[in-house]
Amino acid sequence: MSQASPALEAFTDEMIRLCAKKGYHPTAFKGMRERHGTLEAMRRLVRNGDVQSGFLRLTELGLQDWTIEAAILRFKPEFDRTDIECARWRLAQASRAV
Numbered sequence: 001m002s003q004a005s006p007a008l009e010a011f012t013d014e015m016i017r018l019c020a021k022k023g024y025h026p027t028a029f030k031g032m033r034e035r036h037g038t039l040e041a042m043r044r045l046v047r048n049g050d051v052q053s054g055f056l057r058l059t060e061l062g063l064q065d066w067t068i069e070a071a072i073l074r075f076k077p078e079f080d081r082t083d084i085e086c087a088r089w090r091l092a093q094a095s096r097a098v
Contacts, residue, residue, distance in 0.1 A: 002039055002078075003037060003038075003039065004038040004039045004075075004078060005075065005078060007075065008071065008078055009038055011071055011074070011075070012033070012038050012071065015066040015071070016030065018063055019061070019063065019066075022061045022063070026054045026057075028053075028054065029041060029045065029054055032044065039078060039079075042068045042071065042072060042079075042083070043079070043083055045068055046068055046069060046072060046083055046087050046090065047082065054067075054068070055067050055068065055069065055090065059094050064091070064094065067091075068087075069086075069088075069090045069091050070091065072084060072086075072087040073091070
């Protein structure tokens with residue numbers, strides 16, 4: 001299992017901190033991150049065909065730049081083409097819904 005860079009780990013920690021500050025606690029993601037590591041948790045979530053509740057919640061809170069999808073686009077070298085395409089698609093769908 002590959003490991004996330006320190007920069008991606010720090011981004012993810014900050015995302016969780018910002019969520020908590022706004023009253024949202026992404027417990028499912030935190031559990032996946034503990035079990036599978038940051039990269040694998042993000043890959044599993046972004047490749048899932050369902051729009052995740054956490055993604056919707058962060059969008060509602062004005063934290064779209066702190067979603068898993070945004071992290072994947074920001075840290076592209078750590079992800080493969082499928083992950084990046086899924087992240088782009090989901091962000092595009094969210095921007096259309098607003």
